[in-house]
Amino acid sequence: MEQESFFGGLFDFSFTKFITIRIVKVLFIIMIIFSGLWAIGYIISLFSQGAGAGLFGLITAPLVFFFSVLMARVWLEVVVVLFRIAENTSRIVDLKEQKNTAPDSGE
Numbered sequence: 001m002e003q004e005s006f007f008g009g010l011f012d013f014s015f016t017k018f019i020t021i022r023i024v025k026v027l028f029i030i031m032i033i034f035s036g037l038w039a040i041g042y043i044i045s046l047f048s049q050g051a052g053a054g055l056f057g058l059i060t061a062p063l064v065f066f067f068s069v070l071m072a073r074v075w076l077e078v079v080v081v082l083f084r085i086a087e088n089t090s091r092i093v094d095l096k097e098q099k100n101t102a103p104d105s106g107e
Contacts, residue, residue, distance in 0.1 A: 018083050024076050031072040039065040 009017040039061040047054030 018087065020083050021080060024080055028072060028076055031076075032069055035065050035068045035072070038068075 006019060006022060009019040009022070042061045042064075043054065043057040046057030
């Protein structure tokens with residue numbers, strides 16, 4: 001099976017090839033980075049309001065960070081599952097069409 005290039009799939013206007021599966025790792029890394037930057041910014045902004053608020057931020061920011069990474073992972077897994085279902089359904093249809101067009105063996 002021939003593997004198309006990323007840009008070939010990106011500009012496939014018939015949407016027969018999916019690129020989401022290829023970029024999901026990059027999306028997850030970006031979401032982790034943004035969550036981490038948010039947590040750092042949150043802690044810094046709370047420390048600027050006082051030590052008590054800063055300590056509160058030190059406790060809540062990691063919890064929110066891990067929850068946001070978990071939710072990003074779950075969301076991306078759902079997306080991947082949906083795309084794999086679509087790909088496998090297309091394969092099943094193709095196999096069914098091949099079976100229906102194949103000449104009978106005389107059974």
